[in-house]
Amino acid sequence: MIEAILRYEFLQNAFMTGILIGLVAPLLGVFIVVRRLSLIADALSHVTLAGIAASLLLEKKFLMFSGLNPLYMGMVFSVGGSLFIEKLRGVYKHYQELAIPIILSGGIGLGVIFISLADGFNTDLFSYLFGSVTAVSRADLWTILAITITVAIVIFLLYKELFLLSFDEEYAKASGLAAKSIHFIFIIMVALVIAASMRVVGILLVSSLMTLPVAASIRIAKGFKQTIFLSVIFGEISVLSGLSLAYYMDLAPGGTIVIISVFILILAILIKKSGFRKIA
Amino acid sequence: MAGKPVIEIKGLSYRYERETVLDNITLTVPENAFLGVVGPNGSGKSTLMKLILGLLKPQHGEIYLFGQEIRRFKNWEKVGYVSQKANSFNTGFPATVFEVVSSGLTKKMGLFKFLKKEDKNKVSKALESVGMLEFSFKNIGELSGGQQQRVFIARALVSDPELLILDEPTVGVDAHNVNSFYQMLGDLNKNRGITLLMVTHDIGTVSDKVTHVACLNKTLHFHGNTEEFEQLERNGLSEIYGHEVHLLDHHHEHEHGGVTR
Numbered sequence: 001m002i003e004a005i006l007r008y009e010f011l012q013n014a015f016m017t018g019i020l021i022g023l024v025a026p027l028l029g030v031f032i033v034v035r036r037l038s039l040i041a042d043a044l045s046h047v048t049l050a051g052i053a054a055s056l057l058l059e060k061k062f063l064m065f066s067g068l069n070p071l072y073m074g075m076v077f078s079v080g081g082s083l084f085i086e087k088l089r090g091v092y093k094h095y096q097e098l099a100i101p102i103i104l105s106g107g108i109g110l111g112v113i114f115i116s117l118a119d120g121f122n123t124d125l126f127s128y129l130f131g132s133v134t135a136v137s138r139a140d141l142w143t144i145l146a147i148t149i150t151v152a153i154v155i156f157l158l159y160k161e162l163f164l165l166s167f168d169e170e171y172a173k174a175s176g177l178a179a180k181s182i183h184f185i186f187i188i189m190v191a192l193v194i195a196a197s198m199r200v201v202g203i204l205l206v207s208s209l210m211t212l213p214v215a216a217s218i219r220i221a222k223g224f225k226q227t228i229f230l231s232v233i234f235g236e237i238s239v240l241s242g243l244s245l246a247y248y249m250d251l252a253p254g255g256t257i258v259i260i261s262v263f264i265l266i267l268a269i270l271i272k273k274s275g276f277r278k279i280a
Numbered sequence: 281m282a283g284k285p286v287i288e289i290k291g292l293s294y295r296y297e298r299e300t301v302l303d304n305i306t307l308t309v310p311e312n313a314f315l316g317v318v319g320p321n322g323s324g325k326s327t328l329m330k331l332i333l334g335l336l337k338p339q340h341g342e343i344y345l346f347g348q349e350i351r352r353f354k355n356w357e358k359v360g361y362v363s364q365k366a367n368s369f370n371t372g373f374p375a376t377v378f379e380v381v382s383s384g385l386t387k388k389m390g391l392f393k394f395l396k397k398e399d400k401n402k403v404s405k406a407l408e409s410v411g412m413l414e415f416s417f418k419n420i421g422e423l424s425g426g427q428q429q430r431v432f433i434a435r436a437l438v439s440d441p442e443l444l445i446l447d448e449p450t451v452g453v454d455a456h457n458v459n460s461f462y463q464m465l466g467d468l469n470k471n472r473g474i475t476l477l478m479v480t481h482d483i484g485t486v487s488d489k490v491t492h493v494a495c496l497n498k499t500l501h502f503h504g505n506t507e508e509f510e511q512l513e514r515n516g517l518s519e520i521y522g523h524e525v526h527l528l529d530h531h532h533e534h535e536h537g538g539v540t541r
């Protein structure tokens with residue numbers, strides 16, 4: 001395995017992005033889950049898909065767009081979608097979750113229109129739907145590295161503000177925290193991480209990498225910092241063992257990673273049930 | 281001993297969508313006061329607290345905190361808050377009691393600062409003052425409702441506020457702990473000079489601690505010191521203001537500030 005990684009650049013790219021995503025998706029995922037925003041990740045991933053379809057369409061129809069990395073357009077759509085969700089949440093104050101199906105179906109609708117305009121795509125789009133490790137380029141790797149570093153630093157610096165906002169939004173506002181700005185930064189980070197993760201696990205499975213490791217860790221962790229720590233560990237285990245297993249057994253990497261996360265989740269539930277108390 | 285006003289409210293009105301819930305409220309809370317706010321359900325007590333905390337924006341009237349117009353007020357770390365709904369937070373939240381109380385220091389510490397040794401000592405001291413120190417490293421969701429409420433009180437105290445706003449803080453806290461809690465509030469008010477504003481349904485129990493009482497039911501029906509309030513009550517206040525219970529049922533002597541109507 002190590003030899004193969006050293007030999008093939010595509011494997012290096014795959015494992016490096018895997019390690020980065022395994023860190024940043026659960027790290028941000030903890031805040032998404034405790035704020036009960038898990039579905040936002042799903043909605044945004046579908047908007048990202050629309051962006052990718054748009055990019056592929058432009059590439060097919062106009063020569064000047066050939067060579068444009070669809071990841072960028074996906075990110076633009078994702079960030080745009082996240083801002084739109086915020087607007088909708090403001091409009092439907094008492095039905096904030098309505099914003100999610102609106103954006104989700106809007107994203108799919110746009111995506112389908114772009115696909116039909118292009119008279120269908122080749123396997124390219126398929127690789128974005130389910131993830132394709134072989135498709136990860138060096139350029140993708142650098143983009144994902146930049147996003148990971150940025151997000152990790154922002155979370156580190158704004159940790160106590162993000163914690164307060166997640167735990168008790170009203171109290172955060174009452175203590176004069178710039179809740180709106182913090183939330184805005186947060187939602188932009190979510191949009192970026194979703195766009196970054198889709199190369200590895202695919203649009204359809206992105207949200208699972210942000211939520212499953214957290215769901216497992218919440219069962220057994222004590223305190224918030226430990227929840228973050230365990231989530232990242234579970235995320236890395238899933239990604240690394242998933243990629244290796246997929247490589248040896250010639251399975252779809254995205255699916256393998258997610259199934260391993262589910263497996264870890266089941267273990268966590270069983271451990272807790274069997275009376276094995278919280279680790280100190 | 282009536283000091284300069286900590287809170288000044290002038291002609292304040294507020295309505296949600298259509299319904300007016302606060303009508304032309306004028307109220308001054310002097311420094312060092314312990315004001316008990318009473319009123320039936322739906323009388324606008326929580327709404328008034330949220331307005332004072334800047335969580336809601338009034339349609340009419342003005343609010344001054346520490347002499348500053350509320351929209352320009354920045355020193356929110358001077359204000360502690362225990363909300364009425366404190367125990368309806370997400371109980372599955374994976375945070376320890378210690379982490380929750382530390383979050384009360386967020387504003388005071390400022391951006392990009394991390395918890396130092398002395399901050400941790402403050403957190404422990406706040407937990408000790410509500411008798412919850414031994415639960416420091418339990419997850420907040422593993423505590424009973426009353427214990428959680430005491431943790432939220434510790435969170436409000438940890439930043440050494442000069443003004444403490446409490447909206448029915450003792451809901452779900454047992455009688456023994458309610459008494460020691462009121463004792464603690466009395467101490468904070470007398471010995472540390474903290475100004476207190478507390479919404480409560482059992483003014484009778486705290487009547488020897490509060491210095492002033494405000495009766496609210498959309499409008500301010502009464503605002504004055506405790507003795508005047510007792511007098512008014514003997515003259516049938518309950519009927520005017522629609523509260524069927526006896527608000528004060530024992531006598532006591534204590535010093536208090538002047539009338540601030």
Ligand SMILES: Nc1ncnc2c1ncn2[C@@H]1O[C@H](COP(=O)(O)OP(=O)(O)OP(=O)(O)O)[C@@H](O)[C@H]1O
Nearest residue numbers: 296297301319320321322323324325326327328364
């Ligand atoms: N978010 C809201 N939207 C619309 N109306 C509201 C809202 N919150 C409160 N109200 C209304 O405002 C009025 C005052 O509510 P408020 O919560 O201030 O009462 P309260 O005095 O705190 O009552 P309680 O003793 O039950 O806590 C009530 O009639 C209530 O129906």
Ligand SMILES: [Mg+2]
Nearest residue numbers: 325326364447
């Ligand atoms: Mg209330």
